[in-house]
Amino acid sequence: MEKKITGKAYVLGDNVDTDQIIPAEHLVYSTSDPEELKKYGHFALSSVPIEGAGLPDGGRPFISGDNYKSQYTIIIGGSNFGCGSSREHAPLALQVAGIKVVIAESYARIFYRNSVDGGFLIPYVSQVKLNDKIKTGDLIEVDLELNKIINHSDKSSYQLFPLGDVFQIVDAGGLFEYARSAGMI
Amino acid sequence: MGMTITEKILAESAKRPSVVPGDNVWLNVDVLMTHDVCGPPTFAIWKKEFGKKAKIWDKKKLVIFPDHYIFTKNIHANRNVEILRQFAADYDLPNYYDLGTDRYKGVCHIALAEEGYNIPGTVLFGTDSHTCTSGAFGMFATGVGNTDAAFILGTGKIWERIPESMRFTFSGKMPSYLTAKDLILQILGDIGTDGATYRAMEFDGEAISSLPMYERMTLTNMAIEAGGMNGIIAVDEVTSKFLGDIGVNDYKTYQSDADAVYHSKYHYDVSKLEPLVAKPHSPDNRDTVRNVQGTKLTKCYIGSCTGGKITDFYYAANLLFGKEVKVTTFIVPASTAVAKQLEEETISGISLKNIFEKAGCIIAKSSCAACLGGPSDTVGRSIDGDVVISTTNRNFPGRMGSKSSQVYLASPLTVAASAINGAITDPRDFL
Ligand code: SF4
Numbered sequence A: 001m002e003k004k005i006t007g008k009a010y011v012l013g014d015n016v017d018t019d020q021i022i023p024a025e026h027l028v029y030s031t032s033d034p035e036e037l038k039k040y041g042h043f044a045l046s047s048v049p050i051e052g053a054g055l056p057d058g059g060r061p062f063i064s065g066d067n068y069k070s071q072y073t074i075i076i077g078g079s080n081f082g083c084g085s086s087r088e089h090a091p092l093a094l095q096v097a098g099i100k101v102v103i104a105e106s107y108a109r110i111f112y113r114n115s116v117d118g119g120f121l122i123p124y125v126s127q128v129k130l131n132d133k134i135k136t137g138d139l140i141e142v143d144l145e146l147n148k149i150i151n152h153s154d155k156s157s158y159q160l161f162p163l164g165d166v167f168q169i170v171d172a173g174g175l176f177e178y179a180r181s182a183g184m185i
Numbered sequence B: 001m002g003m004t005i006t007e008k009i010l011a012e013s014a015k016r017p018s019v020v021p022g023d024n025v026w027l028n029v030d031v032l033m034t035h036d037v038c039g040p041p042t043f044a045i046w047k048k049e050f051g052k053k054a055k056i057w058d059k060k061k062l063v064i065f066p067d068h069y070i071f072t073k074n075i076h077a078n079r080n081v082e083i084l085r086q087f088a089a090d091y092d093l094p095n096y097y098d099l100g101t102d103r104y105k106g107v108c109h110i111a112l113a114e115e116g117y118n119i120p121g122t123v124l125f126g127t128d129s130h131t132c133t134s135g136a137f138g139m140f141a142t143g144v145g146n147t148d149a150a151f152i153l154g155t156g157k158i159w160e161r162i163p164e165s166m167r168f169t170f171s172g173k174m175p176s177y178l179t180a181k182d183l184i185l186q187i188l189g190d191i192g193t194d195g196a197t198y199r200a201m202e203f204d205g206e207a208i209s210s211l212p213m214y215e216r217m218t219l220t221n222m223a224i225e226a227g228g229m230n231g232i233i234a235v236d237e238v239t240s241k242f243l244g245d246i247g248v249n250d251y252k253t254y255q256s257d258a259d260a261v262y263h264s265k266y267h268y269d270v271s272k273l274e275p276l277v278a279k280p281h282s283p284d285n286r287d288t289v290r291n292v293q294g295t296k297l298t299k300c301y302i303g304s305c306t307g308g309k310i311t312d313f314y315y316a317a318n319l320l321f322g323k324e325v326k327v328t329t330f331i332v333p334a335s336t337a338v339a340k341q342l343e344e345e346t347i348s349g350i351s352l353k354n355i356f357e358k359a360g361c362i363i364a365k366s367s368c369a370a371c372l373g374g375p376s377d378t379v380g381r382s383i384d385g386d387v388v389i390s391t392t393n394r395n396f397p398g399r400m401g402s403k404s405s406q407v408y409l410a411s412p413l414t415v416a417a418s419a420i421n422g423a424i425t426d427p428r429d430f431l
Helices: A034-042 A087-098 A109-117 A162-173 A174-181 B005-013 B039-053 B075-090 B108-116 B129-137 B148-153 B182-192 B213-226 B235-244 B310-320 B337-343 B350-359 B411-421
Strands: A004-011 A074-076 A101-102 A122-126 A139-143 A146-150 A156-161 B025-026 B032-037 B062-065 B121-124 B142-144 B157-161 B163-169 B200-203 B230-232 B262-267 B274-277 B287-288 B301-305 B329-334 B387-388 B406-410
Touching: A034 A087, A034 A162, A087 A109, A101 B387, A109 A162, A109 B148, A109 B163, A162 A174, A174 B148, B005 B025, B005 B121, B005 B142, B005 B200, B005 B230, B032 B039, B032 B108, B032 B148, B039 B075, B039 B148, B039 B329, B062 B075, B062 B157, B062 B411, B075 B411, B108 B129, B108 B337, B121 B148, B129 B142, B129 B213, B129 B230, B129 B235, B142 B230, B148 B157, B163 B182, B182 B213, B182 B262, B182 B274, B182 B287, B182 B406, B200 B213, B213 B230, B213 B235, B301 B310, B301 B411, B310 B337, B310 B350, B310 B411, B337 B350, B387 B411, B406 B411
Parallel strands: A004 A074, A074 A101, A101 A122, B032 B062, B032 B121, B121 B142, B163 B200, B163 B262, B200 B230, B301 B329, B301 B387, B387 B406
Antiparallel strands: A004 A139, A122 A156, A139 A146, A146 A156, B025 B157, B274 B287, B274 B406
């Protein structure tokens, strides 16, 4: 696992549900066909209401034009991130779009599990509310050893809760990799 | 120290004498359920990860229902059903319920109950967040993603963290104008969409005991709307009667101990509760129907695993009997068994189906339909500017189709009363 992840932040509000992350109508695409997979990136976060898309100002699309990659690498969310359906397509879509880390105050259980077990992204829990302190476009460095982030845009830094028990699965790169390394399968 | 019903079932599944909340345990899974949206990626992960060694841990324990995107011209959606069909044929699966045959059942959570897969005391995982519905049968049931499901498919095992439990006790006698939907909307308004995250929600009390199984399933179904890991109701005579009628008699029952430890306990007297709605755009945006009475509607929708069961249609038909709807109203029976019951069950000698037809409703084929929007040709899908009242479970932006539509969630009684007036209406105006 990388020790530091640096990139631009995309900031969202509370209760961003899986229908906003990847609208249900797009769940028909194949996840194993590399070309169709790009559609998940293209439609990632496409149902976030416009006023909440890229806080604090909103109106900043996550994906521009025909792209399937976003210019953003890190999502700063609020509470209950990823609530709603069980679709693993949600963390997958964010991964395809280039997201490596999500930092939120809290997560819905299935989204959290899916992110970890599928090895899609690292779901960190912040110790304080961050989506009113970090702005979309800020340059963020996530230190995975020290469990903290630095906002290079205003030089502030914040502590994150360590990943705890799931660190081993995150570190292995997903549930299957973990189970293989532990000799379970 | 005593254990809750959820802790007892999980301890048994993990083969441990006891568990406490926070323990991470490996569970032995009794049933894995999947459907057309998550089945194909689950099978792809299973094949990729297990490679040549890939073996289904127990074919009898894998249950597959196409139900989400099935009556559509969308080629990608139809391809998904074709993948399920091929997988079932390749591995000679006994529990695949193919579309276009008389084995087709409709919405998975209702079909699980009707087909006898909900066995008290057992552990069921499904690739759908509303898998918690099955908890109405005194069992542990929860949703997982495709990677977890693929892992179960190959091993029959999965890790879980033992949840804390929250207890919701409903005392009193259910008034005629309330349904289970109002009870769960009450809870959601009180605790919010993350009020039970990673916890078990246990329901009990005199009012719960009086509810038929299908109404209990409405409560456990929406546990996930509070972030709950599972919803659960202990087995009683109503449960064993339902199960006995479909030939399920062999199971273990568990009850919470008197000294079990709870995260929190809530108590409600149902005689003091009112018909409720969840306003756009969140299931916890609760208000009384009276407060939003008169809101003009463009569509009414009665369907889904939450509000498309025979009990829901009974409530609605009672109000719609001899009346006409003022706005387009969709009736979507959750399962083919419910669709059949609509033709067989009667009020004053008239079938429920007939009552709905005479009232001017559109009756659709059994499936998830517009509950989750779906492809553009999905029946009942919301369009820009729609104001919908629905018996479904989620009203997040875009959930039923257009993200510039507004969806109110309510009980089947409230939706039926609102259909008659073309505006949100308290069912007490007609009862
Ligand atoms: S009816 Fe709606 S909530 Fe139920 S399984 Fe289908 S899409 Fe999900």
